[in-house]
Structures are given as C-alpha cells and as structure tokens.
Amino acid sequence: MSQFYTSTDHFVLIPAIMLALFGCATLLFDFLVPRQRRFLLVIVLAGLAFTGYGLYQQQSYLAASGFAELTAFNGSVTIDGFALFFNWIFLIAALIVVLVSYKYLEIEGEHHGEYYALVLFAQCGMFFLATGTDLVTLFVGLELMAICFYIKVGFLRGEKRSNEAAMKYLLLGAFSSGFLAYGFSLMYGISGSTRLADVAAAVAARPAWDPLVFLAMVTTAVGLFFKISAVPFHMWAPDAYEGAPTSVTAYLSVASKAASIAFLLRIFWVSPGPLAAAREMWEPLLIGVSLATLTVGNLAAINQTNVKRLLAYSSISHAGYMLLGLIAGNETGIKGIAVYMMVYMFMNMGAFIVVIALRRKEIIGEDLDDFAGLMHRNPVYAILMLVFLLSLAGIPPTAGFIGKYFIFLSLIETGHYALAVVAVLYAAVALYYYFKIVRSMFTRELVEKAPLASSFGLRLALGASGFMTLAIGLYPEPFLRLAQTSFMR
C-alpha cells in the first residue's frame, strides 16, 4: 500500500465525486433558497453534465492509452468498457427522469429538492455497482442505491399506496440484502479476500459441486434475483411500481434494473467474476429462474388493468430475457444483454413517460380506461406509445427486436433450443397484453377530453426516447458497435 489516494484513484472516482457533490449542493440550495426549483433543476443538470464529462474523459483515456481497464484503490474499483457502458445508461436514465419529473412533481404536489438529490445519490451508488470489483464496494454501492430508492418509492407522503409500496420494498429489500451479505461472507470465507479476482481464483480452485461454493452461490443469487425482480423474488415489483410516483417507477424499472444486471454480470461473468467458475452449479438454477420469470411475468401481465402494474410485470419478463443471455453465456449472449439493456431503457422509459403525461390533478391516468381514445386526444403521444409497445413486444423494425434478436441467437448458438422456443412464444404472449393498451388507445372512444400534461422537458425526453427506439431498430449499426467495443476486449 504505497499511497493512500493516488491521482489514478481520483481520476477513476471523478464521476462519483461529481454526483455526490452536486447531490449535496442540491440539498443545501433547497434548504437555503427554498422554492427556487428552476435553479434546482439547473444544478442537477449541471451535476449530470459534469458526471458525463468525467465519464467521457475516462472513456477517451482508455481509448487513447489502449488499456483495457483502469483500476484504483488497490483493485476495488475498476473502470473498463463494461463499467462505462453501464454508467452511460445510468446517466441517460437519470437525465430523462429529471426532465420528466419537474412537471410531474408539481402535479403531485410533492416537489422537493430531496427528490433530485436522491436521484444523484442513487446514481452514485449505481456507479459503484458497475465499477466495483470488491465485495464490500459492491455491497455499499448496492445499499446506497437501494436506500435512495426506498425513500423515492414512498415519496408521495400523503398517498397510502406509495407508503405501502415503500414499506414492502424496504422490508423485502433489506431481507434480500441480508441474503446477499450472507453469500458475500461465505465468499470471503472461501477466499480470505474481498477482491473479486481473489474470490474467483479461490472458487476456481475448489472441487466441482463444492457445498460451500454452492451455498455462497445460492445466497448471492437470491439477493441478486431480488434486485432484478426475477421470479420467485419478484413480489415487491408490481406493488412498488404501482405505488411509487410514476417518474420513480420509470427510474426504478430502468436504472435500478440496469445496475443490478451490471452487478449480476460482475459476479457471474465479467472477469474476474467470482462465481464464473461455478457455472455448472448456477446454470440449472438460472434456467429455472429465467423460465419462471418469463412465465410469471408474461402470464400475470395479461390480466392487469393498471398500466403501471402491467408494465411492472412486463419488466419482470424482460429481466427473464436478459437472464437468458447469461445462460447462453457466449459473446453474443453477453453483448445481447448490453444491447437489450440499452434498448430497454429507451422503450420502457418512453412508455412510462406517456403514463406520466396522462397524470393530472384529480386524475390518476394509469388505468387502461385512461388510455381510451388517446389517438383522438393526442395522436403523437398515441403513436409514440405504439412504437414503445411494439418495441417492448419485440416487433421489427423497432429497437426491441434487436435486443431479442441477440438473446435468441445466443440461445441457438449454444444449443438451448427448447429455451429459445419458449422465449419466442412468450414474445407472442407479451404482444397480447401490450396490445390491450394499443386497443384502448386506438379503438375506443375518447372519454377524457382535457389536454395532456406536458412540459418542454417531458416532450424532449419523450421525443428522444421515441427517436432512439426507432433509430436503434432501423439502423442499429453504431449502437451494436458501441456494445461490441464496450463488452469485448
């Protein structure tokens, strides 16, 4: 341990520092100068811009130096293509959320500075989830993110279902963190180190089906499955998604899921994945879980009448698809997860933004009935929603198809034909429930005639999501290259 805080340490940490600094600044500003929310917004956006600049510098440094990665703090934080890719996803998701939240929180009557601070803090946690290569770093990052989300889910203090959602999420979340900590402690016990690389080496040295490794794997997996809302640890998701403020739901369903997927990949796959060597143990487990996730997610969504709940179940099923990529475990599969995640961010965010736009004073706007006749009320929103839903269902030429394409291809390549058949057939099931929304929008008569809530930020976010959903579908080349260069060395 030569130096306590080197310049490399600092360079690697810049985005996190920016996020934390601006998060605190947001809190302070709101306290000192109350009710100046426009400035608040400026501070948050500046924070995100500085974070983005930090990431950009790291990216260009990696590109210029030719290093595959940049480690800091004696190997507990690593910047590599993988980490940067996910950090960009977190950043864009946060940006979209901030843009749409402004007007939405006004309508909800819960516009507070803490909201924005929590977005930045949560993103700070995600940063460590994507970059962390040490069990403790990862765990702290996870908790930082999770605690921010517990608060944000219950942000509508006056609303029962928001409180209930936060409570459920908190209790189950804490429970799952316990499992995870248990798994981590076993890994530490196996290896005597918290560095992922050391753990990986120790696990690889163990005999096949070593009971200790098995126990560590199962408990860690349980904690991770909870975070990505995989069945049977998905119970919290529909309630939390429904009760949370819609902007938080969007953020939760995208950023939190992306961070957890990054975490999952760090543990199970990306070198040095501590459990990568125990593949023969976790592959059957993962197959079972992903099948259950696809089944429950898709079948339970069919009967939902609340769009947020429907999208919650759909997001469960999307987690199932991403797990399939890990089961295949080859280059295509992992690249598929990356592409899927990128695509999922835009299409899922977009769908939630439309739900947000329907929210007005006195009108909750998240029932299927609230979508009735949206085509007559606002054709642009209706058509964009159609694009997002087609994309979620994986119909070409939208982005969702490209995501599913890689997952299916990876399954074929690795000979998981039966899984592939199940996965494609569930895509047809998914279409059915997505088209319940479409049916409501396009074939039913208009009930509520008042115009939609809208703001510049919301329109910007919606337009960008729509554009990306179509662009990735029609010309995926640059995005595929991005995923390729980020994930493959």
Added chain:
Amino acid sequence: MDQHLLSLVLFAPLVGLAVLLLIPSRAATAIKVWANVSAFVGFLISLLLVLRFDKNAAGFQFVERVDWIPALGVKYSIGIDGISLLLIMLSTVMGFLALLSSWNAVTDRLKEYYAMFLLLQTGMLGVFMALDFFLFYVMWELVLVPMYFIIGVWGGPRKLYAAIKFFLYTLAGSALMLLGILTLYFQHHQQFGFYTFEIAELMKLNMPLGMQQWVFWAFFLGFAIKVPMFPFHTWLPDAHVEAPTAGSVILASVLLKMGTYGFIRFSLPLLPQASIDHTIVQVLAALSIVGILYGALVSLMQQDWKKLVAYSSVSHLGFCTLGIFALNPNGLAGSVLQQLNHGISTGMLFLVIGIIYERRHTREIREYGGLAHVMPVYSVVFAIAMLSSAGLPLLNGFIGEFTILQGAFEANRVWAASAVLGVIFGAAYLLWLYQRTMLGQVTNPKNLHLPDLSLRELCVFLPLIAWAIWIGVYPKPYFDILEKPVQQIVERVRPGYYQGRAPALAASPIPRAAVPGAAAEGGH
C-alpha cells in the same frame, strides 16, 4: 433508373404515406384522391418491371445490395425472379383496386385508414422482393401492424377479437420461423466463418438432414399459419369476416400468398433435402388435401356470404401448397399461377360482397335471392368472379388448378384423385351460392330497389375481369415467366430431374391445346 427501380416500387407507397400525413384530416376528398393517386402511381412504376423483365435470364433481376447492418451481416438486398414478379404485380394491382373500392365504404378516420394501407403495401412488396432473410423477416412483421389496425379499427362487430387473433397467430408462427432463420445464420457462420442472411449465401450451406428437418418445421409453422394450411386456418374466417372489404381483399389476395411464397422461396431452396424427405412431403400433401376438402365442405355449410368465401380460400390455398409439394415443374408453376388466380378471383368475390354489404349491411345469404333481376350488371360480374374461382375453362382458375393437378398426378395419383374432389365441391358451393343469391324471384322486399354498380365500382372490376380472361385464354406469357425460376427450384430440390426429359413447361400442352380434353376431366 433500372438499378433502383425495385427500390422505387418498394418505397413509392411510403412516399405517398409521408405526403398523406401532411394533408389535414378534414380534407377528406384530398386524402382519398391522394391515396388513390399514390397507389396508382405505385402500380404504374411496377409496370416498368414487367416491361424490363427478362424472362430468359436465370437468377434474380433488378438486384440491389447495400450494407444495412454490417455488424450482423445484414444487407438491404432485393431482387426478383418470375415468381416474385407475378406476386408483386398482384400486390400493386390489388393494392390500388382495394383502395379504389373503399371510396365510399369508409367514412371515419380516413387518413389513418389510407395510411395503414400504404404502409401495408410497402410491407407486402418488401416480402416479395427481399433476398436477405433479415429484411424478409422485418417486412413480414411489418405487415402485421397495419393489418391489425385495418381489422381492429374499421372492422365488424367482433373486430378486436379477430384482429388480435390474426396478429397472435401469425406472430407465434413467425417467431418460431425466426429461430429457424437464426439456426441457418449460425450454421453458416460455423461453416464459412462469416455472418450473413443472404439467401444465395445460405444456399451454400451443407446441413445434416436432421437439422434441416427441424428448420423445415420451424419455417413450416411460420408459413403454414400464414397460408393458412389446415389445421392452422382458424384465424382466417374470423379475420375475413370482421375485416372491412378492402382489408379482406388484400388479406386474401396478397397476404396469404406470403406463406406460399415463403415455401417456394425459402423452404425448398434452402432445405432441399428436407423438402423431398418422404415424411415431410407426405404430411404436407396430406394437410393440403385435407385443407382442400375440408375448406370446400365447410364452405358448403356457410350461411354467411363472406365466411363462405373465406373458407373457400382455405380450399384454394390447399391446391397451391399441394402444387408446391408435388415438387415438379407443373406443380410449382401451377401453384404460383394459382396464387395469382386466387388473388384475382377471390379478390373479386370479396369486392362483390363488399358492394352488396354497402347497400344492405348484411351478409346473410338467406336475406338475398333474385338479385339478378335488380342488379343485372352486378350479377354478371359476380358470375364471372364465381366461375373464375370455380375453375371454368377459359377463365384463370382452370389453368392453375389443371396444372397443379397435372403436377400432383405426376407425383402421386391418389393426391390428384382426392384433389379433384375439391374442384367438384368448389363448383358446388360457388354455384349454389350464386343460385341462392342471384337467381329466382326477389323474395325480400328490401332488395327490390338496390342500385346497380356505379361506374367507379365497375372500374374496380374491369381490370380484374380482363386479367382473369387473359390468363384463362392465353396463359403462355405467365408460364414463360415462371419457367426459369421453377426450373431452378426443381433442380435444386431434385438434382437431375430434367435429365432425359424435355423441359417440362415448354413442352406442356396446357397453354394451347389442353382445353377440350381437360374440360371433361375437371368439368363442372
């Protein structure tokens, strides 16, 4: 010009669509006029294809290849041979006529209506042009969305059920087909070291028979649901009955052909060993024959005019698939020609139904009777459509069915014998339908003062009638166009088939001399 002609045909409807979106929704007439004009211009451009098509050239013509997604090896690769040419012409003609027929039939949400049809048009054309499997799949799925809306928004009472059923059925099939495509794609990468979806490249694959069979069944599900072959036909009556007239016309005339085209373009050439596998051929021929007979028998029982025609499609498409899996030149050429014929005849039948439905708003057969007295021109048009569908010599249907039967006879006499029964049933249900609706005395007072065809309505029919007679009387140009591509496919599937035989189609007596003798056999 020539090197981009095909793209021009493909994207002309989209250009029309883009302009259409700029027209304000209130300007109903402008929307109608513009939509019809763009469809008509699309048709005119596609006529250039016919003029410049070289029927003696082997392989694909008007080929365009541009990289689309190099990371996946996907190319924007389009081109046509004789088979695609005929189906493309069918699409552009029917696309235009379907729009023309909706002039008064559709009154609400005009702009969306026409926009959907133009989008549909591009999708259909893309399916018939694509030489890249990825592009094909994109186009194939692109068709589903507008058709869903056409049925689901402008359809009849059970439109939502019918629309989603159509969508889900096709999607489930095509999703499994996607797995088949990906298997080929991956196999190609294994064998040749690079990724591609191009059909010409995929044809070089050397796959074990077992894998070919699996892929064949994956393709089969995608295509058979679309055709639809028995027992995957249950979506069809619902979709047809609920769809608006123009939707039914396009669905029957063009969309169903996507399935048969898929068999011809992809299943046979890409999986030649699986395609001549005894079990597969037997199963497909059996399903085709069951479809022919079942569709015809169910048609006999129908009380609903439109449902009757819908089930007759199952029967007629059974002939097309039977012709394909006869796997000889007559069967294949007859099948393609019969696809064209079915498009013309059934398109006309649906238009006929649409016209009476516009006037009376019912399709119950027993509501009608003796219409020939009230609407003489209409009854003549219907007679021609009906006879062409029933396969009367000198009209188009006869040539197609006869050639298919010839092919089937060559392959297996039992097939031909069973399929002939379908011809007889076909004549029965169509003639009986005609008798019940058109002949006799006018029994229902509501029918006494129905107006006959207007000039616009007649204009929709005239080109189709002319086309039907042309094919019926002088089909030689069609067989000439089909000769090369059919020969290529047969040689691909059954190498050495042509050795020791005269080129079958050229020597075939059907185009000129077969009419008198054949009339006795298929005589109705």
